Amino acid sequence: MLKVGEFIDYYNLVGFMSKRINRNNFVNYITGYSFVIPPLIFVVLFIMVPVFKSFYLSFTSWRGLGEPSFTGLRNYINLFTKDPAFYIALKNSLLFQFGATAGTILVGLILALLIDLKIRFWRFYRFVFFLPVVLSTIAIGFMWQKVFDPYGLLNTILEALTLDRFAIIWLGQSQWLAMGIIVFVTIWQYSGFPMLFFLAGLQNIDPEIYEAARIDGASTIKRIIHVSIPLLKNVFSVIIVLQLIFSFKVFGIVWVMTQGGPANLTEVLGTHLYKVAFTGQSFGYGSVIAVLIFIVSMIYAYLYTRISGYKNTLK
Amino acid sequence: MIIAFSTSVILMGTGCKQEEVSEEIVKEAEETSEEVEQEIEEEPEQSAITTEPIELSFWTLTGPFWFEFKEYYESINPNVTINITAQEFGFLWNMGPTAFASGKEDLDFSYYWGGLYVDELGKEGLLVDLAPYYEEYGWSDYMYDGTWEYKTPGSGMFVLNYAWVASPFMYYNTDIFEEVGVEPPETFEDIFDISEKIKAAGYETWALGASDAMAIGHLYMQLLARYADKDTYDKYCMWARLDPSEESADIFKIQESKDAFNMIIKLVEEGVLAKGVDVMDDGSARQVFTSGKAAMYSSGNWGTNNIRGENPELNFDSFPFPVISNDTQYINNTAISGAFCDCLVIPISTKENNPEKLAVIVDIMNTLITDPEVSKMISNIPNSKALPLEELEKLMDPITVQQIREVEAMGYVEAIDVWTGPLRTEPYRAVTQAVVGGKMTAEEAIEEMYRIALLDLEERVEQ
Numbered sequence: 001m002l003k004v005g006e007f008i009d010y011y012n013l014v015g016f017m018s019k020r021i022n023r024n025n026f027v028n029y030i031t032g033y034s035f036v037i038p039p040l041i042f043v044v045l046f047i048m049v050p051v052f053k054s055f056y057l058s059f060t061s062w063r064g065l066g067e068p069s070f071t072g073l074r075n076y077i078n079l080f081t082k083d084p085a086f087y088i089a090l091k092n093s094l095l096f097q098f099g100a101t102a103g104t105i106l107v108g109l110i111l112a113l114l115i116d117l118k119i120r121f122w123r124f125y126r127f128v129f130f131l132p133v134v135l136s137t138i139a140i141g142f143m144w145q146k147v148f149d150p151y152g153l154l155n156t157i158l159e160a161l162t163l164d165r166f167a168i169i170w171l172g173q174s175q176w177l178a179m180g181i182i183v184f185v186t187i188w189q190y191s192g193f194p195m196l197f198f199l200a201g202l203q204n205i206d207p208e209i210y211e212a213a214r215i216d217g218a219s220t221i222k223r224i225i226h227v228s229i230p231l232l233k234n235v236f237s238v239i240i241v242l243q244l245i246f247s248f249k250v251f252g253i254v255w256v257m258t259q260g261g262p263a264n265l266t267e268v269l270g271t272h273l274y275k276v277a278f279t280g281q282s283f284g285y286g287s288v289i290a291v292l293i294f295i296v297s298m299i300y301a302y303l304y305t306r307i308s309g310y311k312n313t314l315k
Numbered sequence: 316m317i318i319a320f321s322t323s324v325i326l327m328g329t330g331c332k333q334e335e336v337s338e339e340i341v342k343e344a345e346e347t348s349e350e351v352e353q354e355i356e357e358e359p360e361q362s363a364i365t366t367e368p369i370e371l372s373f374w375t376l377t378g379p380f381w382f383e384f385k386e387y388y389e390s391i392n393p394n395v396t397i398n399i400t401a402q403e404f405g406f407l408w409n410m411g412p413t414a415f416a417s418g419k420e421d422l423d424f425s426y427y428w429g430g431l432y433v434d435e436l437g438k439e440g441l442l443v444d445l446a447p448y449y450e451e452y453g454w455s456d457y458m459y460d461g462t463w464e465y466k467t468p469g470s471g472m473f474v475l476n477y478a479w480v481a482s483p484f485m486y487y488n489t490d491i492f493e494e495v496g497v498e499p500p501e502t503f504e505d506i507f508d509i510s511e512k513i514k515a516a517g518y519e520t521w522a523l524g525a526s527d528a529m530a531i532g533h534l535y536m537q538l539l540a541r542y543a544d545k546d547t548y549d550k551y552c553m554w555a556r557l558d559p560s561e562e563s564a565d566i567f568k569i570q571e572s573k574d575a576f577n578m579i580i581k582l583v584e585e586g587v588l589a590k591g592v593d594v595m596d597d598g599s600a601r602q603v604f605t606s607g608k609a610a611m612y613s614s615g616n617w618g619t620n621n622i623r624g625e626n627p628e629l630n631f632d633s634f635p636f637p638v639i640s641n642d643t644q645y646i647n648n649t650a651i652s653g654a655f656c657d658c659l660v661i662p663i664s665t666k667e668n669n670p671e672k673l674a675v676i677v678d679i680m681n682t683l684i685t686d687p688e689v690s691k692m693i694s695n696i697p698n699s700k701a702l703p704l705e706e707l708e709k710l711m712d713p714i715t716v717q718q719i720r721e722v723e724a725m726g727y728v729e730a731i732d733v734w735t736g737p738l739r740t741e742p743y744r745a746v747t748q749a750v751v752g753g754k755m756t757a758e759e760a761i762e763e764m765y766r767i768a769l770l771d772l773e774e775r776v777e778q
Binding site: 061063064065066074078082085149150151169171172258259261262263264265278279280281282285 | 409410412413416432435436439441525526589590591593594595599602603606608742745748749751752754755766770773774
C-alpha cells in the first residue's frame with residue numbers, strides 16, 4: 001500500500017492543486033486527462049456499472065422478470081451451505097487454473113527456448129505455435145470434442161489398431177481425466193501466448209552473458225538453466241499472474257467440450273454461473289458466483305500491479 | 316492510323332449492336348409489359364387486414380417452414396412484411412423470456428414453447444392473453460382438445476399452439492434387426508432380450524444422448540408415466556405450475572420416481588444404452604444411429620426428418636415406446652403421448668405500443684390454424700383440422716403417417732406434457748445425468764430432486 005506521501009507524489013496532486021499552475025502545466029494536464037477520460041468512461045459504463053449491479057443482484061432474488069426482491073445474505077448462505085455443485089466447480093476451477101497455468105508456461109518456455117536457438121524455419125514455427133491463440137475457442141473446443149467423443153477420431157483409431165480396451169469415455173470416465181483433457185486442449189491453444197513473452201525476454205538478454213558462459217565451458221542446457229531462466233524472472237512473474245487471471249475465468253472451452261457435465265464432473269465456476277443464472281433463471285444467485293469470480297480476479301490483479309513494479313516508478 | 320481504324324470499327328460495331336440490342340430491349344419490354352398487365356388483372360383481391368404497410372419482427376427457430384409461410388402470407392397480404400430472425404434453440408429458450416419481459420427488443424411476436432416460462436410471463440402480464448381470440452375466431456373448433464393443456468392454470472391462454480409432436484418413438488435400423496433376427500420389442504423386458512443379440516452382433520443397442528436435457532428428460536418422464544397413474548404423473552409434471560409448496564414437493568420422493576430411475580440404471584448396467592451415453596448429446600447419439608453403429612434411437616416424430624436428412628440411404632422404421640410390461644398393475648402404461656410443441660406468443664409491448672400490429676399478428680395466427688394450405692407446409696403435425704388427415708397424410712413421410720395412426724389407436728392426443736415438467740431445467744437434469752453416469756443411486760436421486768425442488772420453491776416464494 002502506498003503511504004499518503006507517496007500517493008500524493010505518485011499522482012502529482014500537489015502540483016495539480018498548486019496555485020502556481022503555469023500555462024504549460026495546464027495544457028499538459030488537459031492533454032493528459034483528455035486521453036484518460038474516454039477509456040475511463042468506458043470502464044465506468046461497461047465494467048464498473050455492471051459490477052455494482054451484480055453486487056446488488058447478489059443480495060436479491062430475481063428470475064429476470066419483474067423487480068428483484070431483497071433477500072439479504074440468503075444467496076451467499078445457500079451457495080456455501082446448500083450447493084454441492086459449487087464446491088465441485090470451485091475445485092475444478094482451481095485444478096484448471098493451476099494445471100493450465102503451469103502447462104502453458106512450461107510449454108511456452110520450451111517453445112521460446114527452441115525458437116531462440118534460431119533453428120531452420122524458426123519464423124515459421126513461431127507463427128504456427130502462435131496461430132491457435134488467435135483461433136476461436138469455440139471452433140477449437142468443438143474440434144477436440146469430436147476427437148475425444150466416444151465414437152470420435154481417437155477411439156476410432158484405437159479400435160482400428162485393435163486397442164479397443166483403450167477406447168474409453170475420455171470426457172466422462174473420471175474427473176481427473178476429463179479435466180486433464182480440457183487442460184491439455186487449453187495448453188495446446190494458449191502456449192503461444194507466453195511463448196511470445198519469453199521470446200521477447202530472451203532477446204533482451206545481453207549476448208555477451210551467453211558468450212561468457214560459453215567460454216567458461218557451459219553447455220547449451222546449462223546456459224539455459226543458469227543464464228536464460230534466471231534472467232527471465234520478471235517475465236515469469238508477469239506471465240504467471242496473467243495466466244492465473246485468464247484461467248480462473250474459464251468458460252468457453254469447458255462449455256463447448258462438456259457443458260460442465262456429465263453430472264457436474266467438469267463444472268467450473270463460469271459454467272455453474274451460466275447454468276444457474278441463464279438456464280435456471282436465478283440471476284440473483286448467479287450474481288453471487290460472479291461476485292466471487294470478481295473478487296478473486298481483483299486479488300490477482302493487485303498481485304499483478306505489485307509484481308509489475310509500479311512502486312518502482314516512484315523512485 | 317491502325318488504332319484509329321480499329322477504334323472506328325469497334326464503334327461502328329457497337330453502334331450496330333446497340334441498335335440490335337435496343338430493338339431487342341424494346342421488344343422484351345413490350346412483352347414484359349403485357350405480362351405485367353395480365354398479372355395485375357389476375358391478381359387476387361388484396362387482403363383487408365391492413366391498408367397501410369406494416370413490418371413485423373418475428374423470432375423463430377431455424378427451419379424452412381416460416382420462410383415458406385412468410386412468402387405465402389405476404390402474397391395474400393402485400394402490405395405486410397414479416398422480418399424473420401432465426402434463433403438458435405438454446406438462445407431462444409433461455410433468452411426469450413428476458414426479451415419478452417424487457418419490451419425493448421425489436422420483437423413483435425415470437426415462436427416459443429408452452430408451459431413453465433410462459434405461465435410466469437403470462438402471470439406477470441408480459442404476454443397477450445389469446446383466449447378472447449380463440450373464442451372470437453373459433454380456433455378451438457379447428458384444434459385438438461389437448462391444446463388447452465397449455466392454458467396457464469388460474470390465468471389465461473398465452474400461446475397459440477399451431478403444431479404438435481408425438482413422443483416418444485423408437486426408431487430402429489431395419490437392416491440390423493433383420494441381420495440379427497429380432498422383431499421390434501413390445502415391452503421393456505423384450506428390449507433387454509433383443510439387446511443381447513444385437514450386442515453379440517457387434518452393434519450398440521440404443522443410442523441416447525444423456526448430456527441433452529431433452530433426451531434424458533423424455534426417457535425419465537416416459538418411464539414415470541408408465542409407473543405412475545395419471546393423477547400422480549400430472550402432479551409431478553405440473554408441480555411448479557399448480558401448487559408448489561413444501562408439502563406438495565413430496566411428489567418428488569414417490570416410489571414411482573424411484574422405479575423410473577432404477578429402470579434407467581438397469582438399462583445402463585446391462586449395456587442397453589450405448590457407450591458414452593452420459594457424455595453424448597442428442598445429435599451425437601443420432602449420428603451413432605444414422606452411421607449404422609446402433610440399432611435403435613429414441614426421439615419424437617420430428618426424428619424422422621432429422622434421420623432422413625443425415626442419412627437418406629438408411630433403412631429404418633419406428634415403433635411406439637414400449638410399455639413396461641403387460642402387467643395390469645401399471646394402469647397408465649401408455650405408449651404414446653402427444654405434446655403440443657410449436658407455439659406463438661405476443662409480448663404485451665406489441666399490444667401497448669403497436670396495436671395495429673396486433674391485428675395483423677392475430678390474422679397470421681388465424682391463417683395458421685384455419686388455412687389448409689398452411690397445414691401442408693408444417694413439418695411437424697399441424698394442430699389443425701382444416702386439412703383432413705387423409706389429405707395431410709398424402710404429403711407426409713409414411714413413417715410420420717404411421718406414427719399418427721399409432722397415436723390415434725392409443726386414443727391419446729392429450730398432453731402428458733414433458734415440456735412443462737421440471738426436467739427441462741438445469742438442476743434436475745444434473746440428477747438424471749448422475750444416475751445415467753452411475754454416480755447416484757435411485758434413492759439418492761429422488762432425495763436430490765426433492766432438495767432441488769425446495770431450493771426452487773425458496774426462489775419462487777421470494778418472487
